[in-house]
Amino acid sequence: MGTFFQVALDGLFNGLLYAVVAAGLSLIWGVMDVINFAHGEFLMIAMYLSYWLGFIWKIDPLLSSLAGGLFVFLVGALTYKLIISHTIGKSAMSALLATFGLSMLLKNVCLNRFSPNFRLLQGTFLGGKTYNFGGLIVPVPQLAIGLVALLLLTLLYALVKRTRLGWAIQATAMDKEAAELMGINTEKIYLLVFGLGGACVGIAGGLLPSYLAVHPEVGGLFSLIAFVCVAMGGFGSIPGALLASLLIGLVEAFAGFYIAPVFKYVAVFGLYLVVVMVRPRGLFGW
Amino acid sequence: MKNRKRSVDFLWLGLLAFLALLPLIPGLLRSSFTQHVAIQILLYASMAQAWNILGGYCGQVSFGHSVFFGIGAYGAGMAVVKYGMIPWPGAFIGAVLAAAVAVVISYPCFKLKGHYFAIATFAIVEIFNRLFMVWYWVGGALGLDYSFTDQGWTHFVWYESKRGYYFGVLLLFLLVFGVVRWIERNRLGFYLRAVREGQETAESLGVNSAKVKLMAMALSAFLAALCGAFFAQYNYRVDPPMVMSLDMSMKFVLITILGGLGTFYGPLLGAALLIPLQEYSRAFLGGIGGGVDLIIFGLLIIIVVVYQPRGIMGIIDGIRVKAKRSKEGGE
Numbered sequence: 299m300g301t302f303f304q305v306a307l308d309g310l311f312n313g314l315l316y317a318v319v320a321a322g323l324s325l326i327w328g329v330m331d332v333i334n335f336a337h338g339e340f341l342m343i344a345m346y347l348s349y350w351l352g353f354i355w356k357i358d359p360l361l362s363s364l365a366g367g368l369f370v371f372l373v374g375a376l377t378y379k380l381i382i383s384h385t386i387g388k389s390a391m392s393a394l395l396a397t398f399g400l401s402m403l404l405k406n407v408c409l410n411r412f413s414p415n416f417r418l419l420q421g422t423f424l425g426g427k428t429y430n431f432g433g434l435i436v437p438v439p440q441l442a443i444g445l446v447a448l449l450l451l452t453l454l455y456a457l458v459k460r461t462r463l464g465w466a467i468q469a470t471a472m473d474k475e476a477a478e479l480m481g482i483n484t485e486k487i488y489l490l491v492f493g494l495g496g497a498c499v500g501i502a503g504g505l506l507p508s509y510l511a512v513h514p515e516v517g518g519l520f521s522l523i524a525f526v527c528v529a530m531g532g533f534g535s536i537p538g539a540l541l542a543s544l545l546i547g548l549v550e551a552f553a554g555f556y557i558a559p560v561f562k563y564v565a566v567f568g569l570y571l572v573v574v575m576v577r578p579r580g581l582f583g584w
Numbered sequence: 585m586k587n588r589k590r591s592v593d594f595l596w597l598g599l600l601a602f603l604a605l606l607p608l609i610p611g612l613l614r615s616s617f618t619q620h621v622a623i624q625i626l627l628y629a630s631m632a633q634a635w636n637i638l639g640g641y642c643g644q645v646s647f648g649h650s651v652f653f654g655i656g657a658y659g660a661g662m663a664v665v666k667y668g669m670i671p672w673p674g675a676f677i678g679a680v681l682a683a684a685v686a687v688v689i690s691y692p693c694f695k696l697k698g699h700y701f702a703i704a705t706f707a708i709v710e711i712f713n714r715l716f717m718v719w720y721w722v723g724g725a726l727g728l729d730y731s732f733t734d735q736g737w738t739h740f741v742w743y744e745s746k747r748g749y750y751f752g753v754l755l756l757f758l759l760v761f762g763v764v765r766w767i768e769r770n771r772l773g774f775y776l777r778a779v780r781e782g783q784e785t786a787e788s789l790g791v792n793s794a795k796v797k798l799m800a801m802a803l804s805a806f807l808a809a810l811c812g813a814f815f816a817q818y819n820y821r822v823d824p825p826m827v828m829s830l831d832m833s834m835k836f837v838l839i840t841i842l843g844g845l846g847t848f849y850g851p852l853l854g855a856a857l858l859i860p861l862q863e864y865s866r867a868f869l870g871g872i873g874g875g876v877d878l879i880i881f882g883l884l885i886i887i888v889v890v891y892q893p894r895g896i897m898g899i900i901d902g903i904r905v906k907a908k909r910s911k912e913g914g915e
Contacts, residue, residue: 327699331698331699333699333702333703381886381890384890384891385889385890388893389893390698390699391645391702392889392890392893394699394702395837395838395841395885395889396885396886396889396890398834398838398885399838399881399882399883399884399885399886399889400882400886401882402878402879402881402882402885403878403879403882403883403886404882405875405878406874406875406876406878406879406882407875407879409874409875410872410874410875410876410879414874514875518830522706522707522710522830525703525706526703526707529699529700529703558718560714560717560718561714563710563711563714564710564711564714564715567706567707567708567710567711568707568711570703570704570707571704571707571708571711574696574700574704575692575695578695578696578697578700579700580700
């Protein structure tokens with residue numbers, strides 16, 4: 299029974315990480331109807347930033363994560379300004395294809411500059427520590443990311459639901475033209491939404507190098523899993539994305555442990571197919 | 585109208601004649617590297633054209649074509665490596681299987697709209713990739729390695745020169761482009777475009793859109809699988825990341841987009857631009873580190889999607905319209 303809970307715990311930690319990646323994606327999808335294919339690469343950028351800050355100046359990932367958040371906010375805003383804003387109103391796939399081009403670009407620039415080597419930050423404040431919680435082993439870095447993920451999701455949710463800015467975001471998502479007539483600068487909202495989506499992955503990515511190795515391909519799988527979480531959770535729903543992410547994390551962990559490691563992702567993507575076949579708009583979609 | 589049709593045919597026949605005579609022009613395809621580039625261009629043009637049937641003409645953007653491509657590649661590979669046969673029946677069985685798999689998968693997936701469909705096709709690629717990685721009957725993650733066979737058309741293997749492969753891929757090119765050329769002028773072509781432009785409208789006029797989409801899918805998968813079989817023969821091995829990966833799927837899509845979605849010559853133009861760029865930058869800029877070819881590719885995709893969504897054909901049409909206008913103005 300101990301193993302069962304251990305596996306479940308690991309799954310939940312992974313799920314929380316997916317949730318924070320998915321939350322930004324979900325916001326972008328919900329407001330702009332755009333899939334950002336480079337979302338996993340945004341995570342990778344933050345991881346590299348945090349890794350190099352830690353490697354050269356010995357700055358701990360706990361601090362670098364703030365830098366990561368800020369930096370990827372800017373990357374996101376810039377991406378919107380240079381690429382996404384030109385694809386709004388064109389075919390639905392154009393933003394996806396353009397961001398796929400961006401993901402190729404970012405991945406291969408990192409490959410070219412930093413080599414394909416796996417890099418793990420040694421001697422961080424959190425790294426390598428574990429709690430023994432009555433037989434249940436709780437790794438501290440994962441715990442920290444899980445807590446940060448919950449905090450970020452709560453903040454994001456509160457921002458969208460409780461503030462004037464959030465109402466403006468919702469209004470823009472519902473009807474862009476009507477929102478413009480009400481005096482909302484939708485261009486600014488889009489920019490901000492893309493930046494915020496980036497900031498979420500940026501903060502999470504900044505924390506990651508204390509337990510997950512950085513390499514140019516690290517983002518790819520996160521992108522795919524985040525797509526699945528968002529689509530399963532339902533169009534632009536942050537609680538939906540959280541729940542779907544936790545479910546995916548659990549399925550991944552259990553399939554990996556009880557069937558075979560290679561079946562992790564077969565189970566995850568299979569689950570997505572089953573869910574959208576039954577509910578074509580996701581679990582919480584309308 | 586009749587006149588225009590005939591002049592387009594001249595372009596097509598002229599192109600075929602040029603491609604067939606290309607290896608006979610001395611000095612043009614002398615180095616094995618140039619031959620390799622020419623073969624790659626025709627192969628990727630055929631792949632993109634196969635995808636274009638579904639993605640361009642019928643408007644269903646699938647990111648799952650590497651699955652069908654892979655099934656074709658495994659068909660040829662299994663016939664040669666596992667059963668010691670010639671690749672032809674394997675390629676054919678692979679293509680039929682790919683079409684069947686395509687129909688089974690797409691039947692439920694076509695109900696999904698927009699991004700949900702796109703993500704479903706990503707998911708399918710990942711599932712097939714992982715399953716083939718552990719399916720030991722087809723070689724698992726190690727894949728299938730060809731052993732030495734006689735060269736020539738029966739085994740579809742050549743060792744001394746790439747000329748045989750060139751004519752092989754030219755046949756494939758002729759088949760795929762010929763099918764699309766036929767579809768364009770046939771009833772099916774009009775059905776496909778009608779479904780793309782407005783599914784509800786097409787249905788109200790009596791087009792069975794579900795059947796049309798499935799037919800486009802099956803045909804597209806069948807042809808993609810044949811391209812996969814050629815790919816296996818040409819590379820002399822098959823393994824899952826080589827043929828069944830998201831990157832491979834994206835190549836089908838991106839080359840078509842680059843050249844011009846839903847146009848006859850678009851896939852060829854896209855491949856003719858992208859493949860030399862990729863091969864030559866890999867060969868000559870490899871010194872400044874890996875990934876340069878893909879950096880250029882990524883940039884190119886961003887620029888095309890953002891500034892010229894209709895691809896190279898869009899640029900050509902723009903020039904043509906301008907020329908016509910200035911001509912009319914001059915008269």
